[in-house]
Amino acid sequence: MDFLTLTRRNLWRHPLRTTLTCGAIAMAVFLVCTLRSLVTTLDNSAVASRNERLWVQSAVSLFVSLPQSYQAKIEAIDGVDLVCKWQWFGGIYIEPKNFFGQFAVDPEKALSLYPELTVTEGSKEAFLGSRQMVLVGQGLVDRFGWKLGDKVPIMGTIFPHPDGADTPWEFEIAAIYQSSKPNVDNQMFLFHWDYFAETVETASGTAPDVGTYVVRTHPASDQSAIMREIDTMFENGPQRVQATTESEFQAQFVSMYGNVGFFVSAIGGAVLLAILLAALNTMLMSAREQTRDVGILKALGFSDGRLFAYMLGQSFALCLVGGAIGVSLALLLEKGISKAFAAMLPNYAVIPQTIVLAVGITFVIGLLAGILPALRARAILPVTALSDR
């Protein structure tokens, strides 16, 4: 009890120094929590997306398209249930920062392909009813305040409107969906392939190719055999393809941002090292000031082990308070960050394992920063400590 008082008062002896160190630890732990949560969120959506869907795209690059004729050929493969065109549109809604994914799809197939999409407003029929109709995610509705029947102009960047690049494509919101799974984006904008294809043909004179095909396999079928078959089918062109499972496909987007896991570990590691040095510095200074106290405590009969524990305890107290603030901050800002990253990274969440990791890291920092002063306090002879003034 007296040692708790001693710890508290000694840390508070230099309020500014302690506050700064604590704040630095809090910031570092917050940063590590948040970075780690970005990774786990990415991983989670990859894991959650394990399903019967395959993505077929050019083996050369994400930006090379495939002939429309491939659809029927893939459909003919044994074990393939359904093939849906999935074309990235890449348009701009009012201004570039309103980024979200627009896709030209076979509307009926897309809905059957994604049972995770539950139409909550409007209806499936309304969406299928006319060619300019779109199905949008609840995430977009929340973001832009859209409602059923709204006309949404999208400026085509890759695919300009036939009336000129300044004319936006016109869409009408026919239905709104809510995604029931974290791996299925709640901010998609799905519209009719036919409308897309005809408009592009009017503008450019040629029918568009298809960016990707999404394939659904039979639950009982061998996915890897089907993937191999698709790959070999088009080995001799005109476009070689690569089939991947949806989870791998999503992971590939992640790797497009660079190796996020490694990147995050590197930054996190550097931040933690810096913070360890800061904590160590504070502890060394604090321990230095307490040398005489250590001598007095030893003279009073406190054992070497007690003083070891006391010094280590001070370091733990300093780091754990900082760590607790950091973790609280990460949890407090979870909603805000989730909102801010919603377009790029849906369903950002701080999972319990991340909190456990952060607490563990805090303990390790506390241990590393405190062990040296603690060992010194244990080893120093009372006479030596007492002669320090």
Next chain:
Amino acid sequence: MSNSMIICKDVSKSYQRGGETLSVLDHLDLEMEAGRFYALMGPSGSGKTTLLNLIGGLDRPDSGEVTVAGAPLSKLGSGPLASWRAANVGFVFQGFNLIPVLSAFENVRLPLTLTPLSKAERKKHAELALSIVGMSDRMDHRPSQLSGGQEQRVAIARAIASDPKVLLCDEPTGDLDRESADQVMDLLVRLGKEFGKTILMVTHDPAAAARAERIVHLDKGKLGHIESNVGA
């Protein structure tokens, strides 16, 4: 022998400085009776503090045996030696005795956490010790809010709080003005007389030494004569 509280037998202590060996205590023999007040005098560098530290178990001799309150200190490991200190000796140093972040009361209560006393008893003992030294009204002051003399009196309260047999004081009045020094000396004398403590006090101050029952002279690591002070 049975009446001896402190026995130093053939005690030597030297320090290494640079390549040289500095002999501080040289085959020293000394006995001190229980319940008496000793002053230890000698020129600066004669080894007074060194001797006091050996007797208090804060340091170990190179050779020889120090026996205090019946315990041969060389036989105790560092853990048992710490426990032994807690139970048997109280220290008062020249200055900066107190833990700066604790109040006077908390400083005095601190060593009592090493005793089996209950929380309420610890409080009572600490308050009693502070009242003996006349510092009850300054209990909640931090050391920085106390004068030098008051600080020393609190240090004495802490030294006697767990009721040790031996009090070891290293120049307790060294930093004090005459009046404060006299108060501290009054207190030490009283502790010897009323509470039967064996007291060993290092001092340069002849007036302070004059209040002790015996004066031990130390010179160049050798014991000089021991004076009996009839007046005290």
